[in-house]
Amino acid sequence: QVQFVESGGGLVQPGASLTLSCVVSGRDFSKNAMGWLRQAPGKEREFVAATSWSGKSTYFADSAKGRFTISRDNAKNTLSLQMNRLNPGDTAVYFCAASTIATMPSGLIYDYDYWGQGTQVTVSS
Numbered sequence: 001q002v003q004f005v006e007s008g009g010g011l012v013q014p015g016a017s018l019t020l021s022c023v024v025s026g027r028d029f030s031k032n033a034m035g036w037l038r039q040a041p042g043k044e045r046e047f048v049a050a051t052s053w054s055g056k057s058t059y060f061a062d063s064a065k066g067r068f069t070i071s072r073d074n075a076k077n078t079l080s081l082q083m084n085r086l087n088p089g090d091t092a093v094y095f096c097a098a099s100t101i102a103t104m105p106s107g108l109i110y111d112y113d114y115w116g117q118g119t120q121v122t123v124s125s
Contacts, residue, residue, distance in 0.1 A: 002026040004096045004116025011122045012086055020081040020119060022096030027114070029053075030074040033102040036081045037109060038092035039118075048094070049081060050105035059105035063089070086123045093118035 008020040020036065035050030049060045049070040058070050069082040079096055097112035106112075 006119040009119030022079040024077045029098040037095045040092040
């Protein structure tokens with residue numbers, strides 16, 4: 001059974017930083033693109049960031065560029081998202097996701113066919 005276990009979410013003030021982590025088990029995604037998606041209340045799920053199978057290529061949504069960093073460790077089956085200068089617009093449930101069809105980072109939500117239960121990030125003063 002494929003499992004994605006996300007952690008690291010929480011309640012923070014604007015301007016703070018958080019690092020989200022995801023541990024994957026049950027399937028080898030080391031040759032696949034992985035990424036982070038998010039869904040805010042009342043909104044559709046949206047793409048945040050992605051990395052290639054090797055971790056050498058990354059791609060970010062405009063809202064994340066310059067503030068977020070994505071990384072992966074294939075030996076440990078982990079994916080991370082370092083988020084800096086958080087603002088209320090970043091409030092959402094964040095999902096770790098993997099694509100079985102892409103090896104390079106994709107900004108298309110529909111390329112990701114596995115994801116976890118999500119971790120809540122709330123940015124509020």
